[in-house]
Every structure is written in C-alpha cells, then in structure tokens.
Amino acid sequence: MKNFDIRERHKRIIELDHKTEHGKYFTPSNKREYIDANSINLALEENIYRIFSIDKFKKTLESKKLCLVRPHKWQDPFENFLLNSVGKLDDGTEVSFETIRNNYFGQCWTLKKECDGLWRNYKGSEPSAIKVKSSVEKLMNQFYNIDNKFHMLSYFIGKVDYVTDTEIENYFKNEIDIINFQSGVEFAQTLLIKRLSFSYEEEVRIIYSKSSQDKHDSDLYFVDIDPNTLFEEIEIDPWLTKTEFEKLKQELIDLGYKGNITRSSLYDRPFFVTKIKR
Secondary structure, three states: OOOOOHHHHHHHHHHHHHHHOOOOOOOHHHHHHHHHHOEEOOOOOOEEEEEEEHHHHHHHHHHOEEEEEOHHHOOOOOOOOOOOOEEEOOOOOEEEOHHHHOOEEEEEEEOOOOOHHHHHHHHOOOOOEEEEEEEHHHHHHHHOOOOOOOHHHOEEEEEOEEEOHHHHHHHOOOOOOHHHOOOOHHHHHHOOEEEHHHHHHOEEEEEEEOOOOOOOOOOEEEEEOOHHHHOOEEEEOOOOOHHHHHHHHHHHHHOOOOOEEEEOOOOOOOOOOOOOOO
8 A cells, every 4th residue: 555645646747747748758657657646545556356246247248348437326325425515605605516526437446355245235136246356557557548638637546545424524614625626636535535334345446537528428437448458357256056156157258258267265164174182
C-alpha cells in the first residue's frame, strides 16, 4: 500500500503534463505514471479480486466489457453521502449536486483473497458465482484511456476507507469548499468512504468521472477489456459439486477464457489424523 497525498498528486500531474506536452511525447511509461498518480492508497502491484454472479460473468466474457454503475445504485444509504446531500449557501439557497453526481460511475473490487461474506453477497440467488484475480496495474491499464484528453480527471482507483456513522455526520458540521474540488480526485475520494460495518469487505473501487463533453446518459458505463489479459485466474464458488464445477469450467473455456480455472476450497472438509496415546 502507498499513502496518498492529494497535494503531491497535483504537483505530479503538472510535472507529467509538462513532460509529455499533453501527449506530444507520450510513451507507455507516462501512462503508468498517470495511473500511479490516480491510484489512491494502492500500489500498482497489489493483487485485487472481484466476484461476479455467473450470469454477469458470462456476459462479461461474451461482451469483453466491464460494467460500471452510477453510485446511486449502491445499496448502502450512506454511500455517496456528499453528492447525495443538499448544499446550502450562506444566504440559505439550496444547491443540488445532481449534475455532478450523475457524472460518476464505479465498480467494486476487493483486496480480500477469500471471504465467505463476499461469496454470499455476490452470488445472491444465482446458481453460482465466479471470482477473478487481477492487479491494480492490470485493471487500470485497461480502464484508463490515455486518449481521453481529460484522462487525469476521469479515471481513478482507490482503497475504501471505513469510518463510523458519527464520522460521516461530523463531515457536514464544517463548511466544504466545493470550489476547490476541481481535479476530480476530491469527489472520487468521497466515493471511497464507507461505514465501519462493511470493513470485512476490504473494498477497492474503480471510479470514472465523465467530462461535460461525454454525453453518455445511462446508469451503466461499459469499459472494453481483454478478459485473458485482465483476469489472471478464475475461481468458482465453493458450493458446486465436482461434476457441476467441471461443466461450468468447460462453459467458460468455450466462451474463450484461456487461463487457470479452479474451485474454491473454502468449505472442503479437512482430513486430519489424530495421534492416540496408548
């Protein structure tokens, strides 16, 4: 993990912009530096995981697209707490954040390699679930579009910070200088705050902020991916029988996945030999 400093990030972006002269002398290493600057409290080499319901994962393989959603579709009522609030000026005038709020899209990943709660959350009522392994750098390489001239304002990944309900409530006791929220990352950081009750998830989020020139107006935002490059390996949920696993494994191979496919051993019965004293 790296510690994120927003002031240092601003300085670094200016240096990168100057060095590349807005893309004139762009090289792949420049993209990596921009990605690192927009990675909040995460190192590029860190492993990350995501669990999909089986239907959504099959669609991901078929379409070769990741689906991000507007944060208002997240279930926790405390999510997106700043942009869901109502602003109030000194004279009492109320201001809506709806326009800004609708510019943001996100998708949830995790640092947790194995977790019963996450399997159950994402499987839901579906017959099975799929967990994929990737890394911060691999995900951002495919998510971060360097050809977007507003790329440094648009593509972020960050580790979720878990706080108490009281800490969220205290956030609103001081004036917030929204005018200084100019680089996208400040609003992105507010989408990386979640209640302490969910800390077991160890969540990571990718966040896209669309510019005023992007006329996209759906609650869903799709990112083109190469599944065989992005997903290092696939793990199928622990509740499937061996026969069910083999059948589903073949289906994923038929859909074009070429990497390693395993089954979670979370609930496999251990076998121990007990030494008995005579």
